[in-house]
Amino acid sequence: MSPRLPDFQPAAATGEQKAVLDEILSGPRGNLNGPFLGWIFSPQLAQHAQRLGAFCRYQTGLPLRLSELAILVTASRWQAQAEWYIHYPIALQAGLPADLAEAIRVGAEPAFVDTDDHLIYRFATELYETKRVSDATYRQAVDRFGHTVVVNLVGLLGYYALVAMTLNVFDMRAEGQQSLPFPE
Template sequence: MARLELPPEDAMTPEQKAAVAEVVAGIRGRVPAPMVAWLRSPELASRAQKLGEFLRYGTTLEPKLSEMAILVCGRHWTSHHEWTAHKREALKAGLEPEVIAAIAARRRPALADARESAVYEVSTTLLSTGRVPRALHDSATAALGGQGLVELVGILGYYCLVSLTLNAFELGLPGSIAPELEDPAPMG
């Protein structure tokens, strides 16, 4: 059960109301789950949702690649709500169900091309070690471009914030429990 609820509008501060109005007026059209917690710090809520909007909808990475990175991050942190929401989005973006199943099982998926491989390898390596070795950096830059690689790292960082927020406050639970994530072993 979620530890926090969205405050009723009549109980919100002017700053909280402004942050909610801003996100609802944006591309999402609704308050995303982590913002329920972030609203306790309206400035964080406003800034984080703007960054998230860019990283989710405005990067040079096609949605299939962004969603794969988000799933790897959600799997890394075993963030059920993030996984459930982005599994749906990944399927809509064209990510193969077999790729999604492999990520859930912490197995390297069979990937279609160098861009998918770069996203997967950078995501898993960076999340598990906190580093990107030179050879991987160079191959990922060749596949994604310098801007794409920087944006990928931004996606991973932002979705770590999202995952940790969702997990800390048990947001989206119990409705978003993903049975395929029940293995608590670290990803590698």
């Protein structure tokens, strides 16, 4: 999985590591694809991060299409190979247009038809580019989604930035990944 980390041997896992792996495998993800075999070397981090991730992926209050759009914006900003590879097909299946995803991947300005797509993109892009979100974009997001979902959106963006950093630092690829969406 990673040329920078030792191969993880499940048979030699500690009790803490086994507990984390069991929770991930029995949860909504059902697999270890992504940063989990990197985080497993720190079982406490792995446990906290995977629980946060399950919340950010499945319980933010955003429709799956919009969550996946935010994840793709993050993957593109960090050029996280495995993150894009894993989430691109999920985003398409959730209804995100392929041409919009491709524009995000290459760093072009997407041509939005859906106003919610545009709002999530603008929110994430402003945050990544300026480290802030303008008053106008913030008000629009709160008016559309409410304070709780906006707080959750910030959490989702932060969580997937952590995922991207983990994947990039440890040069991790997704299961079965043969191609790279970003140049190295």
